Amino acid sequence: MAVRLFESKDHTASYLQYRVAPQELISMIMDYMRKQTKNQFKLAVDVGCGSGQGTVLLAPYFTAVVGTDISPAQLETGLTNSHPPNVSYKQCPAEELPFAAGEVDLVTAMTAAHWFDRPRFLQETDRVLRPGGCLALLSYTLNMTLEYGDVSEALNDICKEFYAALLPYRSPYLGPSSMKLYLDMYNSCSYQDKEWNECFHVRRTVPLRRYICMVETFSSYQKLKEKDPAGAEQLSNDIQNKLLSVMKASSPDTEVTMVVHYFYWLARKP
Template sequence: MAVRLFEGKKHAAAYLQYRVAPHELISRIMSYMEKKTPKQFNLAVDVGCGSGQGTILLAPYFSKVVGTDISPAQLEMALANRNPPNVSYRQCPAEELPFGSGEVDLVTAMTAAHWFDHQRFLQEADRLLRPGGCLALVSYTMDMELEYGDVSNTLNDICKELYAALLPFRNPHIRSGSEKIYLDMFDCCSYPDKEWNERLLIKRTMPLSGYIGMVETFSSYQKLQEKDPAEAERLSDDIRNKLLLTMKVSSPDTEVTVIVKYFYWLACKPCI
């Protein structure tokens, strides 16, 4: 059964503002495709596209890119973004995609597939893909790290406090960690030509407030905020203040390096 989250307008706006766009992973996906299939890159479909940060990264490689999502609020944010002319969006479930059989060259899902009905989604992706087309599923672990001067280790101990406080509010669907979900999906994929990749560390420099904002987009933080808004605000403020104190700065606009730990798997549909 698919899980529906991230559908409020405020949450969708924060998602667009703070989530990291993994252009390094797009390069890896395209390198894989170029090795596996003739250079026939007509249509890419980005499923569970959210506010479209990953979708637009595919635009230089394909004649047409379509992002799909179940959430009208997320798609509203995606449409408000600066989109290349070959990018468009459709509202639909991940398990019922409005494309013909064998029509798609690449199906991607970036930090979204763990919310899908896994078996139905894999069947739908197989229906869409042409022979030689590729499937790419991407996500990252919650334990992002910070780098700042010589206090990085102390900062990351504080970050671990934050993640531990949010753990009880994780959706039961991913309580044991999303990485296992992706491994299970990888094992369920029937394509013989497939590869599992862990871990790709992606670094981004951003204000400390950007890191806090990113964590506040997590479903676990959103759940805490829904249950106890005052406690969610207290936790966020407490962690921010501890980080600032350790960094010996007063402004949350101070830049830090955020390390996001991505994992992903790629598969190529057999040619008949």
Template structure:
């Protein structure tokens, strides 16, 4: 990996607890694969798998699923979590996958490829994919929105305040836009058979504290926390209190609908 993050045990535990498992995106990937390949679903590799929420969603479709990550803490969290018997995990860089050339049916990276050495990763994905195998990269923007009764607009003004406070702590490696990173990777992929999808809304009903917890797992919040733990905690508490006030609610266990804005691309190796 070009950048190493999310490696502390506490962060890995929060990642497992709060990050969204994108079942809707798995359905899109599998619909694409079924159109492109002849029921060859033996081995799927989920690169940068973190604590494995997305990895296990591939289990019903493949004989074997392997999640890879460079972080021992993330893999420990993934291994400790309940998983199907055909799912396992390997520690390795995204750019050095422990698979033979042409061995893999699907290579995916879920909200991780922006941290890779991207040209090297694309070369490595091409090496391990079989002819007719598929590559699927997906991520989402930080600008999640909230829905709650007739105060959704007010909530989202507060959310924007949260995101704006974190902008100074964004990694320079990411540049101004994660979506542009994925679009650049899409354009540099030499496969002719490929699809770019800019917006898929994934909705989850969860306690308000779950939304706050998810934002706190992001790298820019973690950077603020590393620099000034008291300020990070003050910011998240202030945002939570403002949201509760707008909702006229007293408990952070009050449920809201969080809307996550995904973008993704799919490609089939000739």
């Protein structure tokens, strides 16, 4: 990976616990693959796999699934977490995958490709994919929304305050929009069979505290926490208290619907 983040043990543990595993999108990826091939697939590679939340979701569809990441701490967390026997992990850069040419049926990167050396990653993907193999890149915008009774709009105004406070700590590597990075990759992909979707909502009913904890896993929050630990904690507490006040609730265990706004693109190698 071109940028190294998410490597402390505390951060990797939070990443595993609070990030959303996009089961709905895995189903869409497999539907796309089955348009051409109906049988069980042999090998999927999940690049920038982190602690493996998305990697394990591929296990029912492939003989073998390999998650790759540059971070030893992330992979250690993935290994210690329960995973199916056909899932394994390897440490390597996204741009140097340890697979033979034409060996791989599916290459995925879930909320990770924006950190890669993107032109080199696409070249490496083309090398390892078999003819007819697929590439699936997905991520989500950071403007997650909340639904709760008739106060959803007021809650989301507070959520916007949270995101605005973190914006100064956003990595300059990402530029103003990570979605644009993915669209640029999509446009640069030479495969003719490809599709782009910029709005797919994944809903999860979670305790309010889990929403706060998920935002705390973002790289921008981690940068704020590194610079000003007390300020980061105060920001989280203030946002949580404002949300609870609007909800007329006292406990952060009160459940809300968290809506994660995914975007993705799929492509098939000729």
